[in-house]
Amino acid sequence: xxxxxxxxxxxxxxxxxxxxxxxxxxxxxxxxxxxxxxxxxxxxxxxxxxxxxxxxxxxxxxxxxxxxxxxxxxxxxxxxxxxxxxxxxxxxxxxxxxxxxxxxxxxxxxxxxxxxxxxxxxxxxxxxxxxxxxxxxxxxxxxxxxxxxxxxxxxxxxxxxxxxxxxxxxxxxxxxxxxxxxxxxxxxxxxxxxxxxxxxxxxxxxxxxxxxxxxxxxxxxxxxxxxxxxxxxxxxxxxxxxxxxxxxxxxxxxxxxxxxxxxxxxxxxxxxxxxxxxxxxxxxxxxxxxxxxxxxxxxxxxxxxxxxxxxxxxxxxxxxxxx
Amino acid sequence: xxxxxxxxxxxxxxxxxxxxxxxxxxxxxxxxxxxxxxxxxxxxxxxxxxxxxxxxxxxxxxxxxxxxxxxxxxxxxxxxxxxxxxxxxxxxxxxxxxxxxxxxxxxxxxxxxxxxxxxxxxxxxxxxxxxxxxxxxxxxxxxxxxxxxxxxxxxxxxxxxxxxxxxxxxxxxxxxxxxxxxxxxxxxxxxxxxxxxxxxxxxxxxxxxxxxxxxxxxxxxxxxxxxxxxxxxxxxxxxxxxxxxxxxxxxxxxxxxxxxxxxxxxxxxxxxxxxxxxxxxxxxxxxxxxxxxxxxxxxxxxxxxxxxxxxxxxxxxxxxxxx
Numbered sequence: 001x002x003x004x005x006x007x008x009x010x011x012x013x014x015x016x017x018x019x020x021x022x023x024x025x026x027x028x029x030x031x032x033x034x035x036x037x038x039x040x041x042x043x044x045x046x047x048x049x050x051x052x053x054x055x056x057x058x059x060x061x062x063x064x065x066x067x068x069x070x071x072x073x074x075x076x077x078x079x080x081x082x083x084x085x086x087x088x089x090x091x092x093x094x095x096x097x098x099x100x101x102x103x104x105x106x107x108x109x110x111x112x113x114x115x116x117x118x119x120x121x122x123x124x125x126x127x128x129x130x131x132x133x134x135x136x137x138x139x140x141x142x143x144x145x146x147x148x149x150x151x152x153x154x155x156x157x158x159x160x161x162x163x164x165x166x167x168x169x170x171x172x173x174x175x176x177x178x179x180x181x182x183x184x185x186x187x188x189x190x191x192x193x194x195x196x197x198x199x200x201x202x203x204x205x206x207x208x209x210x211x212x213x214x215x216x217x218x219x220x221x222x223x224x225x226x227x228x229x230x231x232x233x234x235x236x237x238x239x240x241x242x243x244x245x246x247x248x249x250x251x252x253x254x255x256x257x258x259x260x261x262x263x264x265x266x267x268x269x270x271x272x273x274x275x276x277x278x279x280x281x282x283x284x285x286x287x288x289x290x291x292x293x294x295x296x297x298x299x300x301x302x303x304x305x306x307x308x309x310x311x312x313x314x315x316x317x318x319x320x321x322x323x
Numbered sequence: 324x325x326x327x328x329x330x331x332x333x334x335x336x337x338x339x340x341x342x343x344x345x346x347x348x349x350x351x352x353x354x355x356x357x358x359x360x361x362x363x364x365x366x367x368x369x370x371x372x373x374x375x376x377x378x379x380x381x382x383x384x385x386x387x388x389x390x391x392x393x394x395x396x397x398x399x400x401x402x403x404x405x406x407x408x409x410x411x412x413x414x415x416x417x418x419x420x421x422x423x424x425x426x427x428x429x430x431x432x433x434x435x436x437x438x439x440x441x442x443x444x445x446x447x448x449x450x451x452x453x454x455x456x457x458x459x460x461x462x463x464x465x466x467x468x469x470x471x472x473x474x475x476x477x478x479x480x481x482x483x484x485x486x487x488x489x490x491x492x493x494x495x496x497x498x499x500x501x502x503x504x505x506x507x508x509x510x511x512x513x514x515x516x517x518x519x520x521x522x523x524x525x526x527x528x529x530x531x532x533x534x535x536x537x538x539x540x541x542x543x544x545x546x547x548x549x550x551x552x553x554x555x556x557x558x559x560x561x562x563x564x565x566x567x568x569x570x571x572x573x574x575x576x577x578x579x580x581x582x583x584x585x586x587x588x589x590x591x592x593x594x595x596x597x598x599x600x601x602x603x604x605x606x607x608x609x610x611x612x613x614x615x616x617x618x619x620x621x622x623x624x625x626x627x628x629x630x631x632x633x634x635x636x637x638x639x640x641x642x643x644x645x646x
């Protein structure tokens with residue numbers, strides 16, 4: 001078995017070896033660019049780690065694992081158009097660099113590339129892997145649509161938000177793990193448990209991401225307080241609205257109103273309200289809730305505990321980012 | 324065997340029966356809308372006709388045939404964003420009706436739906452059908468990119484144009500036929516011949532479409548002369564530039580210059596130059612060239628001639644649109 005750092009190295013080498021030199025170059029250059037940017041490669045690492053957990057060999061799982069990474073980068077590419085985001089991983093987004101049309105089309109081509117890689121799964125599990133992948137891809141689209149819808153709806157509850165991040169983020173992590181399990185002929189029960197593990201850890205991971213947006217250090221070109229500035233209805237803001245008293249609620253409403261605010265003032269004021277309401281504590285509890293559920297899923301998998309260390313270490317490395 | 328009209332009825336019924344009622348509705352409504360518009364259903368008819376040509380049963384080929392239609396409509400949806408087209412099949416395009424973001428995302432979801440349907444091919448031919456479909460999908464993206472590139476390049480030759488329409492239009496028709504053949508376990512040779520038949524007929528079909536844009540009657544909400552107005556470098560314009568003398572070339576250059584022109588004047592003037600140069604005759608010859616090549620491919624298929632009538636009738640019905 002390989003530790004997650006060596007799985008990452010393997011994936012980087014395989015990404016570099018992908019044949020993406022086609023014509024016309026306007027179509028393929030943005031694909032190479034997207035995949036060349038510094039990234040954590042979480043999804044293919046999960047697929048390979050799951051494949052090894054159940055005793056499979058890496059070589060059979062590598063192409064579909066890469067497919068998951070290409071698919072993920074395709075969703076980022078199209079999401080960045082929809083969100084009008086100028087920067088991704090400290091670099092210009094594809095639509096900012098090449099224009100919207102090329103971004104739409106090279107994204108489409110990237111999706112096809114992802115499908116090609118995933119369809120390299122061995123024939124004994126091909127249909128199962130495809131069914132899982134396509135169902136997940138639809139869910140990711142649904143999550144992105146909900147995310148866009150929520151910008152315009154004021155009455156979002158915490159369960160709505162959790163469902164949105166489940167679809168937009170957690171199910172793909174879950175599917176990456178389950179795909180690895182399927183390719184190693186894991187039992188149905190184990191495949192379901194590792195899916196649930198990924199779903200719960202995915203929710204924990206996204207909630208941690210939200211927390212870092214307020215309490216983290218600026219990193220990866222993402223500014224601290226971005227969610228506050230854009231009034232994004234994260235768990236943190238929704239929780240704050242839930243537990244705030246009348247005067248705190250009015251203050252939050254004021255800072256979220258379309259009145260022009262100084263950016264730094266807004267971030268500071270909302271953060272102070274979060275501090276008063278212990279939103280950090282609430283969020284850490286919520287993260288821990290999903291983390292513990294995920295650990296239980298991992299525990300339930302019928303594989304010796306000594307084999308589970310890689311996935312556990314990797315998950316911890318993702319969740320124990322400094323605050 | 325079924326004639327092509329009854330294949331079309333079958334496909335319409337199957338499209339109506341597709342489960343496209345998911346949530347959020349913003350994602351699924353544009354998909355239902357796109358598929359509900361009046362359409363010729365050429366691609367799934369080809370798949371089903373090819374499946375029957377080689378003795379297969381329709382029921383095994385129906386889902387993948389629908390997948391081809393859903394894929395085609397997905398490409399139209401995204402192309403309409405890129406071309407900023409307001410109207411498709413006499414109705415508002417998805418991006419005109421719901422906005423660009425929803426058009427991008429519901430297009431992506433539609434692509435996933437197409438993949439799901441195509442992956443319903445029987446397991447004995449699943450990998451072959453997927454390989455064909457994905458390779459074709461990439462080529463269609465390449466064709467669309469070339470089409471966009473050609474708007475900005477002045478030195479396009481007729482072979483460039485033929486290659487562009489081959490990728491953008493012909494290969495999908497060819498792949499629809501070949502998919503039907505693969506699902507009916509046709510020989511490699513027959514599968515290749517029916518692919519070539521589709522490719523040649525696809526080129527003929529697109530050239531006929533170009534011809535109708537100048538010499539046809541307004542139909543399906545497409546205005547006559549649209550290609551002339553947009554200076555589209557079709558076979559007809561490229562041929563005209565090739566055979567024009569100096570003064571005719573100058574006239575063409577004048578009408579294609581960014582100087583503002585009265586639309587009707589421009590259409591009339593360019594059409595008159597085309598008439599003088601017998602561009603209609605050149606184009607009909609070119610159509611006939613590919614048509615004859617296609618007939619030869621059909622002839623080469625090792626199936627009794629009495630089985631080939633459906634495909635032949637359908638092809639003729641597509642090509643003998645009134646001029």
